Structure formats: C-alpha cells, structure tokens
Amino acid sequence: xLFALLLCAVAPAPSANYPAKPIRLLVGFVxxxxxxxxxxxxxxxxxxxxxxxxxxxxxxxxxxxxxxELVAKATxxxxxxxxxxxxxxITAATSTGPGKYFLRDFAPITKVAIITSIxxxxxxxxxxxxxxxxxxxxxxxxxxxxxxxxxxSSAHLAGELFKSAAGVDITHIPYKGGGPxxxxxxxxxxxxxxxxxxxTMPHIKSGRLRALAVTNAKRxxxxxxxxxxxxxxxxGYEFEGWHGLCAPAATPRVIVNQLNSEVTKIVRWPDVIAHxxxxxxxxxxxxxxxxxxxxxxEIDKWAKLVKSAGVKME
Numbered sequence: 001x002l003f004a005l006l007l008c009a010v011a012p013a014p015s016a017n018y019p020a021k022p023i024r025l026l027v028g029f030v031x032x033x034x035x036x037x038x039x040x041x042x043x044x045x046x047x048x049x050x051x052x053x054x055x056x057x058x059x060x061x062x063x064x065x066x067x068x069e070l071v072a073k074a075t076x077x078x079x080x081x082x083x084x085x086x087x088x089x090i091t092a093a094t095s096t097g098p099g100k101y102f103l104r105d106f107a108p109i110t111k112v113a114i115i116t117s118i119x120x121x122x123x124x125x126x127x128x129x130x131x132x133x134x135x136x137x138x139x140x141x142x143x144x145x146x147x148x149x150x151x152x153s154s155a156h157l158a159g160e161l162f163k164s165a166a167g168v169d170i171t172h173i174p175y176k177g178g179g180p181x182x183x184x185x186x187x188x189x190x191x192x193x194x195x196x197x198x199x200t201m202p203h204i205k206s207g208r209l210r211a212l213a214v215t216n217a218k219r220x221x222x223x224x225x226x227x228x229x230x231x232x233x234x235x236g237y238e239f240e241g242w243h244g245l246c247a248p249a250a251t252p253r254v255i256v257n258q259l260n261s262e263v264t265k266i267v268r269w270p271d272v273i274a275h276x277x278x279x280x281x282x283x284x285x286x287x288x289x290x291x292x293x294x295x296x297x298e299i300d301k302w303a304k305l306v307k308s309a310g311v312k313m314e
Contacts, residue, residue, distance in 0.1 A: 018078050018255050022053040026071050027083045028064025034198060035064075037279035038113050038243040039083040045266040063087050063153075065099050072098075072105040076248035078255035082106065084246040086115070086154055089295055093302035094152050094313050103299070106246040108291040110260050112267060113281035115241030116197040116220040117158065119229060120209045122188045130212050130232035133192070137168035144170045145190040147181040152313050155181075157302060158194035158215055158239040160309045165234045185209065196241060197222055197280030215239040221282055243281065244291060256288055 025043060029035045039056050047054040059067040064087045074080035084106070091099035098105075119130070127133040137144050146162075148155035151174050163170055173190050175181035178199050184190050186208045194215055203209040213229045214220050217238040229237040245263055247256060266272055267283040276283050286294070306313070 018258065019050050019052045021079055022055055023047075023050065023078070024055050024057050024080045025083055026057045026059055026067040026080070028059060028061070028067030028085075028087070030060045031058050034115065034196060034279055034281070035083055035085050035243055037198075038276060038281060041272050041275035041279075042083075042112060042245075042263065042266055045269060045272060046262060049262040049266065063091060065091060065097075068102070068105075069098055071246070072248060074248050076107075076250035076252075078247060078251055078259065080248065081109075081259075082246045083112075084108075084244045086241045086298075088246075089298045090152060090154065090157060090302055092295075093299045094306050094311075103292070103295060105249050107249050107251045107256050108288050108295060109245040109247055109256055110263050110288065111242050111244040111284050111286045111291055111294070112263060113243045113276050113279075114216065114284050115243065116222050116280050116282070117154070117194055117215040117239060117241055118197060118200045118204070118211050118223070118226070119162075119192070119194055119213045119215060120185070120200055120204065120211050121192045122185060122190075123207060123210045124188055125191050125210075127212075128210070130227075130229060130234065133212060134166045134168060134233070137166070137170055141169040142171055144168075144192065145173045146170050147185050147190040147193040148172060148174050149178050149181055150174045150176065152306075152311070154196075154239075154241055155194045156311075157305060160305055160311060161237065161239055162194070162229070162234070164305065164309065165229075165237045194239065201280070222277060222280060242284075260285075260288055 025039055027036050027039045043054040043056055068082060071080055071082040088102050092102040127136055146159045156172060159172060185193050204211050211226055213232045214226050215229055217240055219228055264285040267285050273283045
C-alpha cells in the first residue's frame with residue numbers, strides 16, 4: 001500500500017486542459033513503412049488513454065525532414081507530435097540545413113521502439129561468420145561492395161562504422177531505395193549490407209541472403225540465435241535504429257510528462273508488443289531526460305564518424 005501511494009505521489013500530474021482536440025501524429029515516411037507501423041501500433045492506445053482521436057498524418061519526403069519541419073513550426077501545445085527516428089539524429093549530425101537543429105527544435109518525449117538491423121551477405125560469398133568476412137575483406141581490399149539506401153542513410157553509416165571498427169576497405173554502393181539495393185544484393189552485384197529485420201527476414205528464410213550478426217548493442221529477442229557484431233569480434237560496435245515520440249520544443253513540461261507516462265504504459269501492452277515485433281521492432285520506453293541524452297550522444301557519434309570517414313553528403 002505504501003509503495004502504491006509513493007508511486008501516486010511521484011506520478012506526473014496530467015494537464016486539466018489537455019488534450020482539448022484531436023492529436024495529429026506526423027510520420028515522415030510513407031504508409032506501411034517501419035516508422036508508420038510503429039505510429040499505428042501506438043496511436044489507437046494513445047487515443048484511448050487521452051480520450052481524443054490520434055490521427056496519423058504521413059508526410060513523406062526528404063528523409064523525414066518535411067514532417068519534422070511541420071511539427072517544429074506547430075503550436076507547442078501537445079496536439080501536434082512527431083514519430084521521430086534514427087534518421088533525425090543522422091540528419092542532425094550530417095546536415096547543414098534545418099534538420100541540423102533537431103535538439104533545439106524538439107522536446108524528446110520517449111523512445112518507443114528499438115529496430116533490429118542485420119548484417120547480411122550474399123550466400124555465394126564463401127563466409128559463414130563475421131571473422132571470415134573480415135579476413136576476406138582484408139585479403140581483397142576494395143573488392144567487396146556494400147549496399148545502402150543512399151549516402152548518409154542508416155545502412156551507409158552502419159557500413160562506415162564497420163569499416164572503421166574492422167579496419168577494412170569495402171566499397172559503398174548507394175541505391176535509391178531498399179528495393180533496388182535488395183535486388184542487387186540477392187543477385188550478387190553487391191556482396192553485403194546492413195538492413196532492418198522486416199526487409200531482410202523473408203530473404204534470410206528463403207536462403208537468398210545469409211545473416212551473420214545483428215548491429216544492435218544487444219541480441220535481438222526477434223533473432224536470439226544471431227550474435228551482435230560486438231560479440232562476433234568487433235568489440236564495442238553498435239548501430240541501433242529506433243523510433244520515438246517528440247513534440248515541438250516549447251511544449252509545456254506537464255504535457256511532455258503526461259505523454260511520456262501514457263506511452264510508457266502503452267508499450268507494455270501485449271498487442272502493442274506483438275504489433276511492433278511484426279515490424280521488426282522491440283518495444284521500449286525511456287524518460288525524456290534519458291532520450292535527450294541519448295540523442296546528444298548519437299548525434300555527436302555520427303558527426304565524428306562522417307568527418308573521420310570523409311563522407312561527402314549529397
């Protein structure tokens with residue numbers, strides 16, 4: 001009883017006037033993609049909790065920047081939110097445009113999901129482990145090619161981090177989207193890539209791609225048999241995709257806390273966990289302070305990597 005009373009005492013008090021109207025949750029990518037799947041897993045439960053409709057608004061374009069700019073300029077009253085992602089941190093680290101000021105323009109609320117990314121190779125490549133792949137890359141400098149969905153994309157930076165950690169010379173081949181990259185990876189035009197679980201699993205199960213490791217800091221509950229790249233020999237390697245919830249920077253703290261409290265409950269619901277798992281994601285929640293600190297660390301990490309690797313952003 002005492003513990004329950006203490007929990008009530010420290011729980012954030014909700015705003016009496018919030019929400020006063022439907023909440024618009026912007027997604028910077030097309031419907032059906034990973035970020036959209038996460039938004040639609042959270043949206044209905046958030047609507048139930050706040051007793052107002054949560055409208056998912058897909059505004060694809062410029063790697064999520066279009067939606068981000070709309071939310072950043074919105075009235076900071078908690079009625080316009082952004083389903084943010086690792087793409088926002090990458091843009092903040094690499095852009096010279098508006099996306100560079102993500103930490104200034106947004107109030108982080110919570111992470112919602114961790115995305116499993118898989119290090120895959122074409123099965124014709126004579127390797128069955130990360131160590132064998134590194135040995136082959138060292139023996140054939142510049143010969144192995146890795147695919148990405150474009151310069152500055154998650155897959156590109158994951159590959160650059162791999163090159164740095166392993167001390168290998170592999171060639172980056174950027175594509176305009178995951179579809180063309182997957183086609184060339186399966187055909188053997190390129191030999192390896194770092195791809196999110198939803199896009200990869202069907203090809204792994206069919207034998208058209210071979211999984212060597214996950215890029216995340218910890219083993220994925222979705223693929224517990226796969227080691228992390230750190231476990232496989234690249235100690236300290238970590239590239240972790242994520243989705244989260246953000247509000248315009250001047251949103252009152254009482255509203256940020258209220259949203260954080262509700263979403264923290266929502267990601268524990270079995271149906272939400274299952275919905276996210278179908279999209280290759282693991283449900284998670286953080287405090288606003290932890291999320292903000294993680295963003296600062298991540299942005300700094302990618303900025304240093306881009307500079308040290310000499311990546312020329314397009």
